Amino acid sequence: MTMISRYVQRVKYAENPASKLLALFGGFIFSISVLADSGITFKNLADDASQKIDYEHVHSTTFAEIERFRNLSLTNPLSFTDLFDMPHQSYGIPGAAVFDYDRDGDLDIYLANGPGAANSLYSSQLKETGKLSFIEVGVEAGVDATTQDSSGVCYGDIDNDGDYDLYVLGRGEPNRLYINQGNARFVKAESSGVKGGSLTSSSCAMGDVNNDGLLDITVSNAVDLSRYSACFVEVFSRNQPNQLYLNNGDNTFTDASATSGILRLKGFPGYAEGSAGYTWASAMVDINRDGNTDIIYADEQCGIPTTTNGGVDRGYIHVMLNDGTGQFKDNPVIINEVSASAWMGLAFGDLNCDGNLDMLVSNAGDYGFPSFGGDYVLGGMTTRWFLGKGDGSFTDPGVGGLKASVFTWGVGIFDYDNDGDQDMIWQGGLDLDYQVWADNPGVILANDGCSANFTWDKQAIKTNYTRRNPRGLAMGDLDQNGFVDFVTVSNFTIPDGIALKKSPAVYGSVFDDTAYFLPLFEPQVMVPAPDQFVWNGIDLAPGTATIEINSGDNDNGWVAVNLAGSIGLTDRGQVNRDGIGSVISFTPEDKPTVMTSVPSGPSFASQHSLEANFGLGSAESGTLEVLWPGGTRNRLYHVKAGERIVMPEIPCSFDAYWENKHKYHSCVYRAVSDLVNVGVIKRNKKHRYINSAMRAFKEYKPMEGYNKEEDSRYEDAEKQGDDY
Numbered sequence: 001m002t003m004i005s006r007y008v009q010r011v012k013y014a015e016n017p018a019s020k021l022l023a024l025f026g027g028f029i030f031s032i033s034v035l036a037d038s039g040i041t042f043k044n045l046a047d048d049a050s051q052k053i054d055y056e057h058v059h060s061t062t063f064a065e066i067e068r069f070r071n072l073s074l075t076n077p078l079s080f081t082d083l084f085d086m087p088h089q090s091y092g093i094p095g096a097a098v099f100d101y102d103r104d105g106d107l108d109i110y111l112a113n114g115p116g117a118a119n120s121l122y123s124s125q126l127k128e129t130g131k132l133s134f135i136e137v138g139v140e141a142g143v144d145a146t147t148q149d150s151s152g153v154c155y156g157d158i159d160n161d162g163d164y165d166l167y168v169l170g171r172g173e174p175n176r177l178y179i180n181q182g183n184a185r186f187v188k189a190e191s192s193g194v195k196g197g198s199l200t201s202s203s204c205a206m207g208d209v210n211n212d213g214l215l216d217i218t219v220s221n222a223v224d225l226s227r228y229s230a231c232f233v234e235v236f237s238r239n240q241p242n243q244l245y246l247n248n249g250d251n252t253f254t255d256a257s258a259t260s261g262i263l264r265l266k267g268f269p270g271y272a273e274g275s276a277g278y279t280w281a282s283a284m285v286d287i288n289r290d291g292n293t294d295i296i297y298a299d300e301q302c303g304i305p306t307t308t309n310g311g312v313d314r315g316y317i318h319v320m321l322n323d324g325t326g327q328f329k330d331n332p333v334i335i336n337e338v339s340a341s342a343w344m345g346l347a348f349g350d351l352n353c354d355g356n357l358d359m360l361v362s363n364a365g366d367y368g369f370p371s372f373g374g375d376y377v378l379g380g381m382t383t384r385w386f387l388g389k390g391d392g393s394f395t396d397p398g399v400g401g402l403k404a405s406v407f408t409w410g411v412g413i414f415d416y417d418n419d420g421d422q423d424m425i426w427q428g429g430l431d432l433d434y435q436v437w438a439d440n441p442g443v444i445l446a447n448d449g450c451s452a453n454f455t456w457d458k459q460a461i462k463t464n465y466t467r468r469n470p471r472g473l474a475m476g477d478l479d480q481n482g483f484v485d486f487v488t489v490s491n492f493t494i495p496d497g498i499a500l501k502k503s504p505a506v507y508g509s510v511f512d513d514t515a516y517f518l519p520l521f522e523p524q525v526m527v528p529a530p531d532q533f534v535w536n537g538i539d540l541a542p543g544t545a546t547i548e549i550n551s552g553d554n555d556n557g558w559v560a561v562n563l564a565g566s567i568g569l570t571d572r573g574q575v576n577r578d579g580i581g582s583v584i585s586f587t588p589e590d591k592p593t594v595m596t597s598v599p600s601g602p603s604f605a606s607q608h609s610l611e612a613n614f615g616l617g618s619a620e621s622g623t624l625e626v627l628w629p630g631g632t633r634n635r636l637y638h639v640k641a642g643e644r645i646v647m648p649e650i651p652c653s654f655d656a657y658w659e660n661k662h663k664y665h666s667c668v669y670r671a672v673s674d675l676v677n678v679g680v681i682k683r684n685k686k687h688r689y690i691n692s693a694m695r696a697f698k699e700y701k702p703m704e705g706y707n708k709e710e711d712s713r714y715e716d717a718e719k720q721g722d723d724y
């Protein structure tokens with residue numbers, strides 16, 4: 001038996017019995033796929049040389065070891081097990097963020113880079129010049145982190161002073177927290193308590209887990225990447241635990257990882273109880289809409305066979321439900337035989353418009369493993385979306401007519417064509433150091449009328465991402481035309497002159513024709529299994545960035561929503577300044593309600609803009625509702641197409657118990673008046689928020705004990721214009 005067959009369970013590859021395809025998982029997908037065409041296209045602004053988007057990603061420090069193995073193979077070919085001794089992810093794992101760092105009203109871009117190269121902060125000049133362009137200010141702003149091998153990034157207003165602070169993760173080295181000084185400059189917080197040691201930190205997220213109005217931080221950690229054996233052989237021993245830091249309110253944090261419950265992972269075999277997962281992505285989101293911020297971790301199975309295939313299940317999606325005090329209980333998403341898989345990125349929305357939050361989770365796809373020359377069962381590593389039941393559990397509807405998926409890191413749920421339902425974006429590629437998976441050309445998937453059935457809009461993205469290998473993906477309306485744009489950052493580029501090989505996998509999927517791979521080490525012996533690998537001399541070019549601008553030219557309407565928590569601004573304020581952790585619903589006229597969250601950290605190693613964008617199609621207006629952290633619900637009616645609105649926290653929930661309408665009105669009136677006084681609400685908009693609050697109260701069924709007699713007194717006074 002060869003070394004490769006000792007470590008990899010061979011299973012049958014569906015629909016191509018003649019192939020010898022290496023794989024680890026199984027599944028079954030059905031139906032016929034079609035292509036969509038919304039008329040929307042994206043144009044890469046970075047292709048314009050005058051923009052000077054000259055980002056180039058450098059390799060991680062471990063790449064020197066890759067070069068040693070390459071040179072060694074030229075005289076002493078490597079066995080498959082020799083490859084296990086190579087370091088993993090040596091080209092780096094850069095993330096991206098889209099946020100308004102200087103609070104000038106337009107969105108800026110932050111891109112992580114490797115050691116010795118400055119991280120890039122591209123400051124938008126849209127407000128200054130009226131034209132979308134960027135200037136690089138990373139060093140000037142103090143967030144270049146030049147000496148760090150930077151990976152994931154996330155941001156939030158951790159001190160509630162009105163500007164965004166930035167958290168930058170390090171690969172195998174301490175993380176860095178940068179405090180925004182409010183003058184377009186940052187200062188590194190040396191004693192913040194969130195450096196985290198020397199773990200392989202991949203993604204981070206911010207959210208208020210104990211409802212004290214302060215943003216806490218979770219960090220997802222992967223494995224010791226110094227050897228590939230952590231992927232193929234060592235199931236738990238090299239995995240690194242995730243972390244949770246509680247905000248003390250003075251720009252310092254307390255490590256609550258061991259006391260919060262986030263380390264008590266379920267789904268592992270008994271002997272592995274207490275072990276850490278292999279986590280690539282994390283997000284903070286109120287997944288069950290109970291007013292408490294939950295944490296989601298996406299874990300990697302990597303090269304370990306699942307239990308179904310004679311191995312061990314370790315790659316689960318962990319839904320950590322919060323009891324409201326910052327204590328978590330794991331509810332892993334275990335639905336079927338493919339629930340343990342190579343999960344890597346997260347996104348949230350309501351894909352079927354049923355009033356529950358759904359989840360998109362990226363995966364390795366169905367085309368990479370067949371390129372090794374072994375067996376694979378379709379479905380085992382498919383990117384999937386899970387439909388929420390509202391209680392933190394999910395159903396798996398399968399991927400329908402797509403049949404298969406491509407390799408994906410960064411993901412997002414957004415209404416790219418503003419037709420009123422939520423669509424998906426997939427970006428990614430994989431470097432295995434000895435092979436590249438290049439099967440994702442850049443994918444936008446159009447939702448078929450809130451059905452959670454999707455078709456590929458092949459015409460939308462004009463840039464071919466096959467050779468770019470994107471890692472980070474972040475979204476936001478960069479040109480402020482009401483249509484969402486996106487940014488990617490890649491860790492390397494395959495030069496155009498290098499020929500790619502076609503994946504042998506054939507599923508009858510729309511992705512069959514665009515699935516490629518590139519060997520970097522060529523096997524000298526293929527029978528009975530690959531062995532004796534030699535580097536083929538191929539070098540990869542530095543990674544780059546793209547800034548893809550949505551054409552926004554289909555005449556569909558839109559609404560953009562920015563939340564404003566009021567803690568520290570008013571006596572009654574309870575929620576962090578940007579409402580991170582809130583769930584926002586929007587109901588256009590004669591259309592289904594669409595829901596999104598304001599989470600920190602989803603996608604992969606990246607963070608989207610906190611602005612929520614909703615498509616209206618041909619509708620002219622709609623109703624907005626916000627579920628804030630802590631459980632307060634506010635509503636705003638008659639939000640018109642084209643409005644970019646600020647929805648403030650009014651700490652008077654229309655669905656709470658109120659003795660009578662007067663009590664509720666008094667709470668709303670005082671809260672809105674306070675928000676006017678501190679400048680959150682313009683004085684001429686005061687009655688808009690009050691009237692909407694009262695209408696929401698009226699439409700909500702009063703609870704038992706409600707004093708209707710007192711109501712009639714209020715209504716008499718109201719008719720006469722009195723403030724009762």
